[in-house]
Amino acid sequence: MDDLRAVVEALVFASEIPLSVERLKDVLAEPDRKAILEILQDIELEYRQRNGGLCLMEVAGGYQFRTKTDYAPWIKKLRGIRPVPLSPAAMETLSVVAYRQPVTRQEIEKIRGVDVSGSLKGLLEKKLTRIVGRKNVPGKPIMYGTTKRFLEVFDLKDLSELPTLREITEMEE
């Protein structure tokens, strides 16, 4: 058990992408999904309790070691980067895509009341959104959805973790 736990820790550390329980199951040849989940939760707790710089986070359907928020200024200094934040316009467009996907540009523009081609293009380039198909209406407009990268960047396990849209659900009832 302790041995398996060390292996899981090492695997999560060495993985390039958030490591899913399924993948862990394959690599470890350990059929018990629940046991793996328990180990992950255990590691998560351990990292939370020791006053270290790392934490184990569940994002985009997998587990990944990330630095704690407190140490962001140091890492930015280390990497010599100043992250370019998404503009409020891009954030609003992204929110509409996240909640209404698959959604066309026209539908987003109706909600936001402005032209969104600029922010849509930026989101596509940042790989936060992608083209998911075409809507079967005249003109066959392109439909957009969010990517796995979106979940990774915004610290979401999956789309269902997005908070519900209070006012809108109330209105549609």
Next chain:
Amino acid sequence: MSYEVKLDIFEGPLDLLLYLIRKNELDIYNIPMALVTEQYLAHLEMMKALNLDMAGEYLVLAATLIHIKSKLLLPVEEGQGEGEEEADPRAELVRQLLEYQAFKEVALNLDKRKLLDRDVFKRIQPVEEVPEEPEDPMVEVSLFELIEAFKQVVERMDKEELLEIDTERISLSDRINEILEELSQQKSLSFTDMLKTSRTRKSIVYTLLAILELMKMRVVRAFQADPFGPIRIFPAVEESSDG
């Protein structure tokens, strides 16, 4: 009468309207149209005076506000008893405002999460250094040159291959995503190579359509080093294109 005019950059006309409602502490379900319209127009005037870039959408909403205001001035016709709630000319605007407000809230909440590469960090993969190739001056390619190159590839194709029955299902959006994926790894792609990797006529056509669609969306651009030279497709990167 004078107003205090705030010139924060608003995210759009609905944003400006929400701001006015909040500032005046108005009830969103019972907007006094005269007051709001007047202040909204005052803001537009100010934006115009300062030569701020004002999109047409602001004027559209101004027209809508004036239209609603005028409708409210008309006497309500008797006998069309559909219930007064339904007949309120403000209803659609209120619905739009509430919807927009909800998404604005969501956007703010998303921004408060622990964002990767802002609040939390993961290990970075070493990026392989690719030696910069000496650059030829590139000329942007027009649609006609693309079509011409497309024609050449199709003509060079083995005729027999064209007769193959294609059971593979391709979707244009898949191809678009594939191209974007390839471009993100390779910086640029040769137009003819892209077409050549497609086996069947149908997939060639889809590739061309995907490239044209991406060019229309201004996500990629096509360049050529010399006349009749190979055409290469590049991502259209603009760092500050986050409008």
